[in-house]
Amino acid sequence: MSNPSKTSAVSTAGVLISLGIIYGDIGTSPLYVMKAILGIAPVSQVLVYGGISCVFWTLTLQTTIKYVLLTLQADNNGEGGIFSLYTLIRRRASWLIVPAMIGGAALLADGIITPPISVSSAIEGLRILNPNIPTVPIVITILTLIFLMQSFGTEIVGKAFGPIMFIWFTMLGVLGALSLVKHPEVLHAINPYFAYDLLVNYPEGFWVLGAVFLCTTGAEALYSDLGHCGRPNIRLSWGFVKLCLLLNYFGQGAWLMTMEGSVIGENPFYGIMPSWFLIIGIAIATIAAIIACQALISGSFTLISEAIRLNLWPRVKLVYPTNQKGQLYVPSINWLLWLGCVGVVLYFRESEHMEAAYGMAITMSMISTTILMSYFLRVKYKSWVAVTLFLGVYLSIETSFMVANLSKFMQGGWVTVLIASVLLAVMYIWIKAFYIKRSLAEYVRLKDYLPALKELSADETIPKYTTHLVFMTSAPKPKDVETKVIYSIFQKRPKRADIYWFVHVETTDQPFTTEYKVKQLDPTVIRIDFRLGFRVEQRINLFFRKVVEELVANGEVDITSRYDSLSKHNLIGDFRFVVLEKFLSYENDLPIKNRMIMEWYFNIKKYTSSESKWFGLDTSSVKVEKVPLVIRPVKLPELKRIAV
Structure with a gap:
């Protein structure tokens, strides 16, 4: 193992690897967030300003303050993720294992949903060039190649993806800034009143939160990947990433306001591109969206390694492909995720059908992190006022997101819940069997x-x-x-x-x-x-x-x-x-429940x-x-x- 201090200091390589590993999911959100917020409604100042205001404050409160500033403090000797957080405070209350298990299962389920929707969105963008392109076989092929790459380690993957994501974020910022010049008044959307006006006064405005939530879905993976890149590198790179994201969102808003009153069929992300740059922009966006699945995959490996230590997951083979601190590859999980991703692609076939399943799992994981983080803050700062404020703010935000996403349950959200439930069942069986065996040890x-x-x-x-x-x-x-x-x-x-x-x-x-x-x-x-x-x-x-x-x-x-x-x-x-x-x-003469648990335990084993x-x-x-x-x-x- 390398010196643990390697990832505790800021370095150009560390920042570049952070861009490649962590920000793929959250970094490609401009591809679909504003389009999802608009839907089929005509462009209006209330909708555009309100939508951008919601995005701005979601990224600020949820991603920047909760995760980058607060949650990244809860590192277990440099390691992050919901199970690391649980490890730090598990002696405070035995019931904390419940939100830890729910959050872990939900994040693993999201690792099965995110790669298909990211890659499908990217490939479907090619329909601008060829409307009849067959997307499903291409998506499955690309997913297979991405999962094959994991065996080389996230250090290799990060170095390969990092420069591409740097180009991507730079492109987002430049295009957004150029568009923003045409209608700088959209900067007024920073005022939270516009978000309030949309959610309260706009017809069915509250349900727009389901689309707004897509801008922050990669925040949980950001915490899970702490061990791969280190806190200073993540915080420094997030400043650059957030600036580029906001410039692009405001730029899309500025472009939309030039078409106020009309129904837009075009994706505003591509609308702000000059016509001569369109093909180049589509190509870069396609590659960046493919990279978006990396954060959830590497985060899933981290989660499983910690779940094994906590006796929440079977002992599966762990591989350390590089000498870089925190680098990890779990073959069985890699191919389990691949199988799940292929199943999702074959079932939904189109990214617009997958959107219904997207977000449900992450809201559950974020709520679980909020509960665990409140205990951590109580231990660290000894202040009930700070804990109550934290819980009040973030449970309100995340519960609202959860309710908004529940409207999509029957359209596909049930798929995520089903996957998370299966994973949660495995965790429950494993921890219960562990306690049963421990009670019998002589x-x-x-x-x-x-x-x-x-x-x-x-x-x-x-x-x-x-x-x-x-x-x-x-x-x-x-x-x-x-x-x-x-x-x-x-x-x-x-x-x-x-x-x-x-x-x-x-x-x-x-x-x-x-x-x-x-x-x-x-x-x-x-x-x-x-x-x-x-x-x-x-x-x-x-x-x-x-x-x-x-x-x-x-x-x-x-x-x-x-x-x-x-x-x-x-x-x-x-x-x-x-x-x-x-x-x-x-x-053995066991009660039915214990007999079923032990039989399933040994079948899985x-x-x-x-x-x-x-x-x-x-x-x-x-x-x-x-x-x-x-x-x-x-x-x-x-x-x-x-x-x-």
């Missing part, structure tokens, strides 16, 4: 079995199983060990070894911790405790080898073979790992990484033993013996 004192272990090690009547026997143990205390481990050593098949090693791995709330402790209970029994950050790859095989080498160098342990023919040549003895994997025993793969153990030296999980033994009827 530990014994290891010192009580030291004499038996020494006698077994010296008993030459039993064939030697291995020179060094290594057990992965979940016992948090160094003096304890699971009863199942003792059963495996002594009863299942006596495992005679010269030295018994017990290895425990604790995942810390800090992302890049790499610490270990060694406790030698006896010359034949050694316990190693690893404390690894949730962003450190679990390569226990290599870590264990390094620790053993240090112990040998310090003269604390002798690992040479105990066989006479080998020890005289100073050959190292063999090591063998034993991993105990649980399965649900048939000998079949498709996840095994314990040995998760810990990065060499499969050639690993013995996996299946252990029955008996939660509630079946009550047998009383047997009566009869005479023969």
Whole structure:
């Protein structure tokens, strides 16, 4: 891992990567926000000024103040996202896991909706040049290429996309400024009265919020990607991004006001472009809209890695493709998202049909973040006034957005809710199963079995199983060990070894911790405790080898073979790992709810990484033993013996 300070300082490369990774979604909103606000209504000052005023204050209150200034403070050693925020305040109240789960599931669902609508909007823009272009196969092909790129890491992706997004934002600002000169009066829309007038007095004006909300949908992903780019780089780049976005929105408003009273069929985004620049503008907009899905994809990887640490998601393979801090790739989630995106494209086919599903999930995620953030502010600033003000302002804003988006539920919003519900169900099953298993864990004192272990090690009547026997143990205390481990050593098949090693791995709330402790209970029994950050790859095989080498160098342990023919040549003895994997025993009499949870847990577990793969153990030296999980033994009827 690289030095964590790398992303804590402002750099040109960091700002450029931020532009490429984070702002694709929110940065392409000018493509469709003003068009969505207008709909089929005639252009009027109330609608245009009110719409721009809503956009200005949404970007200011929601994106700038809530996320860039406040929420980015809630970093977990440089890592962001709703689960990082939950980690910081989870000890305050146990029920906070509920908004954390809802918000996480909703953001993952949005990661399935955002790429299709962004790419479809881009490709459909080409219809200006060719009205008969077949969009669906092109969209699916481009989505596939984008998901294929993820395996190279977001550092590579950010460096490739960053310069393009810089050109895109510069184009937005320049085109907006040139158009704004023609009707500078539109700057009066900064006055919040125009937003109030639209929402309260304009016919059905409140429902315009559903379109306005599209201008800030990338804000949650901005927080999730904190670990990829660093807070200073995000804040600096946001100043540039927001200026360019506002210039373009005001420029579109200025152009619309030159056509007051008419119904506009043309997209105002393209309307402000000079005719000679149109083809170039469409090409740049197409590429930028394709990039828009990147923020949600990389943010999804961050969410899953944290969900695994919190026991809210199955242990799936995590890949760290570069040495850049925070870079992460999750193959199973990458292709799950791809599959979901392709399904959305095939179902909706057109971006205008997808708009109904767009926004529902993000409003749920934003409300969840607001609830969690209020607890964080209470802890940090010790002021109920600040917390009450924060909650009052943002719950009012986001609840309004939620109500406005609910009007689109039957037109496609149900798709997002369904996807989020499935993801939430997986999280619920995983955390409930974790608590059920933890309540059944039985530990014994290891010192009580030291004499038996020494006698077994010296008993030459039993064939030697291995020179060094290594057990992965979940016992948090160094003096304890699971009863199942003792059963495996002594009863299942006596495992005679010269030295018994017990290895425990604790995942810390800090992302890049790499610490270990060694406790030698006896010359034949050694316990190693690893404390690894949730962003450190679990390569226990290599870590264990390094620790053993240090112990040998310090003269604390002798690992040479105990066989006479080998020890005289100073050959190292063999090591063998034993991993105990649980399965649900048939000998259970569970309530229906718990039985269903455990059955689903083990069914899902079949498709996840095994314990040995998760810990990065060499499969050639690993013995996996299946252990029955008996939660509630079946009550047998009383047997009566009869005479023969």
